[in-house]
Amino acid sequence: MEDWAKLLFTYGPFALLVLFVFVIEHRAREVLGNKTVPRRVSVPVYVLNWLVVFGLSGSVVYIWMILNLGNEVTIRGTFEGLQAHETMSSRAANLFLRRIYDRDDKFDFEWRAITTKPLEEGTALNFYFDRGLETEASATMHQLKIRRSFYTKPVVIRYQRTGNRLVLLHDGKEEELPAVEGVVEERGWRWFDWVGTVYAQAPTSLESVLKRLESSDPIIRQDARIELQKMGQAALPAIDKILANPQSSYRQRFAAVSALNNLKKIGNSSLSGQAYRAVVKAAAGSDPTLANEAFRFFTQFSVGGFAQIAVDFQREATLQQKLRVAAPNPKDGDFTFTFSLVKMSAAKPELRLDEIEVHEDSSALSTRWVFAVLLDNGEAFRIPEKSYTDKPKPRRYRPTPADNVRTMIDAAQGKPFALRVIGYKPESVR
Numbered sequence: 001m002e003d004w005a006k007l008l009f010t011y012g013p014f015a016l017l018v019l020f021v022f023v024i025e026h027r028a029r030e031v032l033g034n035k036t037v038p039r040r041v042s043v044p045v046y047v048l049n050w051l052v053v054f055g056l057s058g059s060v061v062y063i064w065m066i067l068n069l070g071n072e073v074t075i076r077g078t079f080e081g082l083q084a085h086e087t088m089s090s091r092a093a094n095l096f097l098r099r100i101y102d103r104d105d106k107f108d109f110e111w112r113a114i115t116t117k118p119l120e121e122g123t124a125l126n127f128y129f130d131r132g133l134e135t136e137a138s139a140t141m142h143q144l145k146i147r148r149s150f151y152t153k154p155v156v157i158r159y160q161r162t163g164n165r166l167v168l169l170h171d172g173k174e175e176e177l178p179a180v181e182g183v184v185e186e187r188g189w190r191w192f193d194w195v196g197t198v199y200a201q202a203p204t205s206l207e208s209v210l211k212r213l214e215s216s217d218p219i220i221r222q223d224a225r226i227e228l229q230k231m232g233q234a235a236l237p238a239i240d241k242i243l244a245n246p247q248s249s250y251r252q253r254f255a256a257v258s259a260l261n262n263l264k265k266i267g268n269s270s271l272s273g274q275a276y277r278a279v280v281k282a283a284a285g286s287d288p289t290l291a292n293e294a295f296r297f298f299t300q301f302s303v304g305g306f307a308q309i310a311v312d313f314q315r316e317a318t319l320q321q322k323l324r325v326a327a328p329n330p331k332d333g334d335f336t337f338t339f340s341l342v343k344m345s346a347a348k349p350e351l352r353l354d355e356i357e358v359h360e361d362s363s364a365l366s367t368r369w370v371f372a373v374l375l376d377n378g379e380a381f382r383i384p385e386k387s388y389t390d391k392p393k394p395r396r397y398r399p400t401p402a403d404n405v406r407t408m409i410d411a412a413q414g415k416p417f418a419l420r421v422i423g424y425k426p427e428s429v430r
Contacts, residue, residue: 017056025049075113075146077155082107085132086159089219092125119146128218129159129166135250135287139218140179142166206231206238213255225255229262236263236270243275250290257282257293261300276424283422284372284379295374298422303333309341310416317343320354325371325421327362333369334360336394337421344408351380351419353405357394365389367425373405374420380407385426 028049032042079088088097088109096112113125124143131138144157149171156169157177166177209231212224228235242248242256257279260271271279283294298304305325312319319341327333336357342350353373361367366389373380383405389395399405409417 014060017053017060020049020053020056025053072114072116073118073151075119075150075155077111077113077150077157079109079111079157079159080106081159081161082109083132087130087132087216088127089130089217090125090127091219092127095125095127113146118148118151121146121148130216130218132216135289139221141181142177143180144168144177206235210238210242210252213251214249221251221255225258228255228259232263235259240272240275243278244272246278250287253278253282254290254293257290257297261293261296280372280422280424283420284374286378291374295420295422298424300328302422302424303327303335304423305335305337305421307419308416309419311341311349321419323419323421325423330360331362332360333362333367333423333425334358335388335423339419341409348408348410351375351407351409353381353383353399353403356383356388356397356399358388358390358397359394361388361390361395362425369423370426371421371423373407374418374422375407375409376418380409381405 028042028046031037032046034042082088084107086107087099088111090097092113094113094115096114098110100106100108100110113119123146125146126141126143128139128141144155147170153170158167158169159165160167168175168177209224209227212220213228215221215224228239239256239259242252248256260279279294279297282290283298285291285294295304295306299306303325305323307321307323309319309321321339321341323337323339325333325335325337336359337353338355338357340352340354342352344350351373356371361369366387368385368387370385371383373383381404383399384403386397388397
């Protein structure tokens with residue numbers, strides 16, 4: 001009996017099946033053949049034994065299938081039209097990628113989405129497409145929305161180089177997969193997530209983070225930027241060094257400005273003058289991704305203003321545009337810039353600065369400010385350093401011809417362009 005207890009504990013339903021077939025069934029058959037036992041008792045006992053045997057047989061087969069036959073469903077697909085420097089990557093735990101190297105100059109990817117049950121229709125699979133260029137804008141995130149037909153037919157996603165777009169080819173149709181922004185890939189909630197976790201590993205070294213910023217994988221670069229931000233004030237010397245060094249790579253400069261925008265308790269004086277001028281230069285640069293990130297720095301820690309202007313000379317030859325340029329707290333700086341857009345004899349109109357209204361110069365007396373006017377991520381002109389005061393309010397300043405605050409712009413009739421103004425106090429920069 002003790003042996004049977006051990007067998008039942010070890011093998012569960014498998015041992016029970018053996019017990020009922022070879023032991024209990026033998027006893028039940030003996031009772032069935034014993035004429036001293038009433039038939040109304042022996043027959044039900046014998047039938048019940050076989051019902052249990054059949055039930056256990058079904059259970060054993062089901063358990064064996066679960067243990068030995070994988071219950072998985074798969075979506076098969078390819079990424080086509082890629083070159084050697086272009087890569088696909090994903091954080092999705094159920095998405096597997098394999099690069100194909102043996103097709104001449106084609107370096108496509110085969111991919112599989114493997115799950116235990118079919119994904120619900122409309123579920124998004126996120127993946128990154130990195131074009132392998134130096135700029136951060138070359139890496140974009142895209143979403144593939146699941147359809148039931150994906151489980152019966154292969155899914156082809158092709159990069160069309162002429163239009164710089166990814167296209168889904170399925171069921172004889174073409175559908176563009178545009179880049180998406182602000183997508184957070186969340187993991188499932190676990191019951192123990194409310195418990196704090198203590199990690200025994202050493203803190204990430206700054207050298208390791210800077211090295212990973214140069215990775216060809218956009219996910220690794222993104223994680224490295226997040227780690228740089230999490231270092232907080234301790235990362236400021238390294239950020240300053242990156243910005244002040246003209247030899248720093250584009251990816252390091254983008255990560256440094258991005259980290260600045262996510263740090264708290266910093267201001268103009270947190271950076272050296274050389275690093276601060278590098279942020280000004282980045283805001284006026286030709287790369288839109290880095291320029292937007294640098295402009296965001298000024299809107300958070302100094303003064304900045306933005307407007308989208310459409311060139312429309314249908315009624316008048318001169319158009320006026322007022323632009324508020326202020327700090328997050330207007331007491332730290334609040335200005336209104338008045339610009340004129342003048343239709344010239346040539347095809348290109350001229351942008352002129354007419355006036356600056358000072359609502360708050362950020363001090364009790366006067367304050368020195370430097371302003372730069374940016375057009376479509378390029379510097380149009382810089383307003384020389386001057387002292388401004390808000391008394392009497394508002395105090396108006398008109399530029400002199402020597403200031404040279406005008407420029408020709410490349411904007412056709414009806415075409416909009418971005419106008420930005422950034423400013424900072426030179427004495428606040430160490």
